[in-house]
Amino acid sequence: xxxxxxxxxxxxxxxxxxxxxxxxxxxxxxxxxxxxxxxxxxxxxxxxxxxxxxxxxxxxxxxxxxxxxxxxxxxxxxxxxxxxxxxxxxxxxxxxxxxxxxxxxxxxxxxxxxxxxxxxxxxxxxxxxxxxxxxxxxxxxxxxxxxxxxxxxxxxxxxxxxxxxxxxxxxxxxxxxxxxxxxxxxxxxxxxxxxxxxxxxxxxxxxxxxxxxxxxxxxxxxx
Amino acid sequence: xxxxxxxxxxxxxxxxxxxxxxxxxxxxxxxxxxxxxxxxxxxxxxxxxxxxxxxxxxxxxxxxxxxxxxxxxxxxxxxxxxxxxxxxxxxxxxxxxxxxxxxxxxxxxxxxxxxxxxxxxxxxxxxxxxxxxxxxxxxxxxxxxxxxxxxxxxxxxxxxxxxxxxxxxxxxxxxxxxxxxxxxxxxxxxxxxxxxxxxxxxxxxxxxxxxxxxxxxxxxxxxxxxxxxxxxxxxxxxxxxxxxxxxxxxxxxxxxxxxxxxxxxxxxxx
Numbered sequence: 001x002x003x004x005x006x007x008x009x010x011x012x013x014x015x016x017x018x019x020x021x022x023x024x025x026x027x028x029x030x031x032x033x034x035x036x037x038x039x040x041x042x043x044x045x046x047x048x049x050x051x052x053x054x055x056x057x058x059x060x061x062x063x064x065x066x067x068x069x070x071x072x073x074x075x076x077x078x079x080x081x082x083x084x085x086x087x088x089x090x091x092x093x094x095x096x097x098x099x100x101x102x103x104x105x106x107x108x109x110x111x112x113x114x115x116x117x118x119x120x121x122x123x124x125x126x127x128x129x130x131x132x133x134x135x136x137x138x139x140x141x142x143x144x145x146x147x148x149x150x151x152x153x154x155x156x157x158x159x160x161x162x163x164x165x166x167x168x169x170x171x172x173x174x175x176x177x178x179x180x181x182x183x184x185x186x187x188x189x190x191x192x193x194x195x196x197x198x199x200x201x202x203x204x205x206x207x208x209x210x211x212x213x214x215x216x217x218x219x220x221x222x223x
Numbered sequence: 224x225x226x227x228x229x230x231x232x233x234x235x236x237x238x239x240x241x242x243x244x245x246x247x248x249x250x251x252x253x254x255x256x257x258x259x260x261x262x263x264x265x266x267x268x269x270x271x272x273x274x275x276x277x278x279x280x281x282x283x284x285x286x287x288x289x290x291x292x293x294x295x296x297x298x299x300x301x302x303x304x305x306x307x308x309x310x311x312x313x314x315x316x317x318x319x320x321x322x323x324x325x326x327x328x329x330x331x332x333x334x335x336x337x338x339x340x341x342x343x344x345x346x347x348x349x350x351x352x353x354x355x356x357x358x359x360x361x362x363x364x365x366x367x368x369x370x371x372x373x374x375x376x377x378x379x380x381x382x383x384x385x386x387x388x389x390x391x392x393x394x395x396x397x398x399x400x401x402x403x404x405x406x407x408x409x410x411x412x413x414x415x416x417x418x419x420x421x422x423x424x425x426x427x428x429x430x431x432x433x434x435x436x437x438x439x440x441x442x443x444x445x446x447x448x449x450x451x452x453x454x455x456x457x458x459x460x461x462x463x464x465x466x467x468x469x470x471x472x473x474x475x476x477x478x479x480x481x482x483x484x485x486x487x488x489x490x491x492x493x
Contacts, residue, residue: 004462011483013493 055147058154146175146182153185162192180212187215191222228464231426232457234417235450239279241287245416247409250277253402257285260398261293261346261375266367270377272402275447278377281402282348285375295346301354308359312366315345329362336369346373353378404444411435413446414453426457429476437481441490448490455484 133155140148153168166189172182183206190199203219206212260268272278279299286297296315301308309327314320316335321327339345349355355363366372405413414435418427430438442448459480463471471477485491 004459007459007483007487010486010493011479014482014486014491015479017493 052147055151058151140171144171144175146172146179149175150179150182150185153182153189157185157189160192162189165189166193178210180210180214183212183215184218187218187222196222226461226464227423227426228457228461230421231418231423232454232461234421234423235453235457237447237450239283241280241283243417244280244284245413245420247405247412249403249405249409250281253277253400254281254284256400257281257375258289260400261285261289261373263398264370265398266370266373267364268373268375269399270375270402271379271399273404273445274379275445276402276404277446278402279350282350282375282377286348289346293346294343295348297348297350299350301349301351305356305359305362308355312347315347316372333365333369336366336371339371340369341371343371344373345371346375348375348377350377351379352376405446406444407436407439410439410442410444410446410449413449414438425473429472429474431475434476434478434481437478441481441485441488451488452481452484452490455487456480459483459487 133152136148136152139145140152149168149172153165153172155165156162156168157165165185169182169186169189172179173186176182183202187199187203190196190202199222200219203215203222207215207219257268257270270278270281282297286295289295294315298308298311306326309329309332310321313327313332316332316339349363352360363374363376367374411432414430415427418424418430438449438452442452456476460471460476463480471480482491486493
């Protein structure tokens, strides 16, 4: 019969040695995955805050200048972000600059100096690319936010994807039924999709609730 | 009453007993190949393979099967003394004992064999042939040239020994059969069949496929090594069964025990 105790001890040592690489690999995997998660989260946060500010800015433009179309606002906004220094220095800019605007541009400048240039370029230049829109859609599905959905509605309307713009404005209305821009886009999209009666019905209901001048003008135009 | 593991352990005592032979796909194919080679008019057949691949048991089995049909003789342990070898051969050929104080004259033996040609066909199975000296091998070659004796030469496959064999028998060996280590499926069947043959059903069922993989990994599919490992495994089981029952699972052979046996036999190291 064996003296089993030394053999058991030998096996314990063998087992520990065998498991050692697994422990090391596990620790490395945990460290790498957690660092990847942290970096991704930070990047997403930057993108999210950027789009939130863009939407806020669009709102402020539409408040100050009702005659300017949304499309123009976006393109001007992009240009202004592309040339942040120019916007800062140009005091004769026809769009009102408030503390929020300065804050955004300062933030972009900080990002440009601290982060790799490519990321900032992506955020600004490709704001309306399908990838970014999909990213915002994903984010919306994860946590619904009317700022995101109205942004998507505007972008899709601009891209003449009326089904999607109607869909996203409807989503916005479900979250917040008092965003005028959303009702307007919804009605315009329905008209473009050939559903004029639906557009009239929706606008009429909105006018009953809010007595919106802009909605009345659009309703008249549609009729 | 002996413990179930003690009995199972004894199943794996290395033996060349034909009763212990386990039919497996690969070994059956080699067996048929050898049987076919023997039936052909060859002077020599070389059977080679690593130790523990089943050469001896194969020779035993073929001798056992053909002994009533042919003059077939198994020379188990090589006789290092030339005198002893020829004494054994004399007895086989003449069916008589060599008188006291006499020696076999090799050339007379050759002449005797030449006279036997066409009258008798004698098959000699030479196990562990790598242990014969070169001179002895040369004499065996000359005897095979008489065409009355057919030699099946079983030897270990090592580079040198293989070369020696080829140098000596290059023109005379007309058939060579190689025995290889068995694949995992065959080794699993071997272990299960060995246990089932002795009615140890529960123990056979406690060895799962993953255990078989591990056993195959440690033994590289070699039957002799497998026997050693299984013996050691059941010896450890026997100890636990007697003294520390909590450390053994009767439904599933613990991987720990297989590894302990492998450590004991030096297949793995800390």
